[in-house]
Amino acid sequence: MSVEPTGFLYPFIDADERDASGLLADLAASARAKIADSASVRADALEQCRPVLDAAGAAMAQRFRRGGRVFAFGNGGSATDADGAVDLFRAPRRGRPLGAVSLVDDRAVLTALANDVGFDLVFSRQLIAHARAVDIAIGFSTSGNSVNVLVALDEAHRRALLTIGLCGYDGGAMATTDTVDHCLVVRSDSVHRVQEAQAALVLALWSAVQRNLDEEIGDD
Amino acid sequence: MQPLTAPVSVPVPTLADDVASDLASVALVLARRFAARATMWCVSPSWPAHGRHLAVEFVHPVIVGKRALPAVHLDGDIVTTVRLLARPGDIVAALGTADDAAAVDVLRRCEPWGLTGVWLGAGARPPAGAADHVLWIDAADGADATDAADAATAMRSGDVVLLYHLLWELTHVVFEHPGLLHTEPACGDDVCITCSDEGRLAEVTAVVHGGRAEVLANGNRETIDVSLIEPVVPGDLVLVHAGVALTTLTSPSRCSP
Numbered sequence: 335m336s337v338e339p340t341g342f343l344y345p346f347i348d349a350d351e352r353d354a355s356g357l358l359a360d361l362a363a364s365a366r367a368k369i370a371d372s373a374s375v376r377a378d379a380l381e382q383c384r385p386v387l388d389a390a391g392a393a394m395a396q397r398f399r400r401g402g403r404v405f406a407f408g409n410g411g412s413a414t415d416a417d418g419a420v421d422l423f424r425a426p427r428r429g430r431p432l433g434a435v436s437l438v439d440d441r442a443v444l445t446a447l448a449n450d451v452g453f454d455l456v457f458s459r460q461l462i463a464h465a466r467a468v469d470i471a472i473g474f475s476t477s478g479n480s481v482n483v484l485v486a487l488d489e490a491h492r493r494a495l496l497t498i499g500l501c502g503y504d505g506g507a508m509a510t511t512d513t514v515d516h517c518l519v520v521r522s523d524s525v526h527r528v529q530e531a532q533a534a535l536v537l538a539l540w541s542a543v544q545r546n547l548d549e550e551i552g553d554d
Numbered sequence: 555m556q557p558l559t560a561p562v563s564v565p566v567p568t569l570a571d572d573v574a575s576d577l578a579s580v581a582l583v584l585a586r587r588f589a590a591r592a593t594m595w596c597v598s599p600s601w602p603a604h605g606r607h608l609a610v611e612f613v614h615p616v617i618v619g620k621r622a623l624p625a626v627h628l629d630g631d632i633v634t635t636v637r638l639l640a641r642p643g644d645i646v647a648a649l650g651t652a653d654d655a656a657a658v659d660v661l662r663r664c665e666p667w668g669l670t671g672v673w674l675g676a677g678a679r680p681p682a683g684a685a686d687h688v689l690w691i692d693a694a695d696g697a698d699a700t701d702a703a704d705a706a707t708a709m710r711s712g713d714v715v716l717l718y719h720l721l722w723e724l725t726h727v728v729f730e731h732p733g734l735l736h737t738e739p740a741c742g743d744d745v746c747i748t749c750s751d752e753g754r755l756a757e758v759t760a761v762v763h764g765g766r767a768e769v770l771a772n773g774n775r776e777t778i779d780v781s782l783i784e785p786v787v788p789g790d791l792v793l794v795h796a797g798v799a800l801t802t803l804t805s806p807s808r809c810s811p
Binding site: 349350351352354357358359360361362363364365366368369372376410411413414415417418421422426427428525526529530531532533534536537 | 711
């Protein structure tokens with residue numbers, strides 16, 4: 335577990351404290367430091383992941399041209415990141431809409447699978463039902479070690495889907511498994527900074543796909 | 555052909571320095587409300603992923619040992635649902651751009667319902683008074699503040715996620731200062747000055763005989779005279795002064811400029 339550098343904000347525990355001005359100044363200073371840190375983590379992630387983004391964007395565009403769709407999945411905050419990615423691909427405010435499905439969207443399917451076969455299989459079982467070889471699997475796990483995400487990426491790879499993983503810390507198992515074709519690692523040990531950078535990476539990935547599709551049409 | 559897409563480069567954070575101070579103030583307000591047993595109702599009509607992320611952040615903290623706080627994401631008819639579920643003193647946290655009509659509507663009803671409204675978003679800012687508290691990502695350099703697609707990009711760049719991550723973290727820091735949790739300011743900073751000069755905002759809940767109506771004002775039920783503005787229907791927002799409704803609000807903006 336990471337230790338957040340907020341210890342300096344707890345100089346005392348004082349039930350008689352009445353003046354909030356000192357606390358408010360500390361809070362604002364902490365926020366400023368985190369904002370700067372977030373900007374730096376995001377810029378580093380975009381820079382370090384540039385080759386992966388280019389390659390993954392081109393590979394995804396190829397599959398979209400052949401009728402492929404995205405299946406995205408993750409747990410907790412990463413589930414909402416999967417939802418957000420699906421929303422971006424499917425209904426962008428600018429650019430062409432592309433097929434994408436969130437595997438955390440259907441509570442009937444999720445709870446049925448979790449109840450009957452276990453939570454480790456909630457995403458892989460859905461891929462078995464839906465996915466075709468031309469499709470794309472995108473798994474989100476800040477630790478890189480979420481079992482159900484890794485199992486689903488393995489299953490997707492076995493079915494010849496393009497597999498993309500987004501993770502943090504040192505990448506965890508996701509960064510070393512050979513079943514992930516393109517791994518986007520945010521080198522930070524804060525879940526929050528990882529998720530903020532992943533949002534930027536997804537936007538960059540989407541943008542690369544759109545650019546590739548534009549260029550392919552331009553070449554025709 | 556005309557390029558359809560934005561360049562691959564993703565805007566770097568453009569959070570203004572004062573957003574840090576805004577975050578500090580709102581964290582103090584939230585911690586005090588939570589300490590008084592408030593629930594935070596999270597609504598994000600056009601960005602459901604953000605609303606869910608905000609709620610799970612508070613309910614299931616990423617840092618072991620931090621207390622779970624009651625936050626619930628709602629979708630569908632959010633005005634009807636928040637009206638039904640929220641209790642005076644609760645919090646409404648809306649996420650979205652300033653042109654989000656559903657967010658505008660639920661936030662302007664926070665005052666009659668006795669709730670604290672917080673609006674988190676990006677792009678062009680909402681008008682003054684649209685919410686008790688606004689935490690905002692201004693348009694990036696080179697982006698068009700009035701362009702909906704640029705605002706959407708700002709909603710997705712990670713900055714809005716950063717806003718609620720910090721809001722969560724700072725709220726928990728305030729909990730380490732128990733002496734400050736129960737000190738409400740003598741004069742609430744969540745009262746719209748313009749409105750208080752004009753009268754109180756109330757929501758009609760039922761029409762009764764003789765030019766009178768039952769309304770919610772600041773979370774309290776009362777009966778007022780609506781003979782000057784009849785007909786009214788439940789859901790109407792009216793300005794009330796000394797027990798008399800003076801006008802019906804039709805504009806989506808809660809306060810006159």
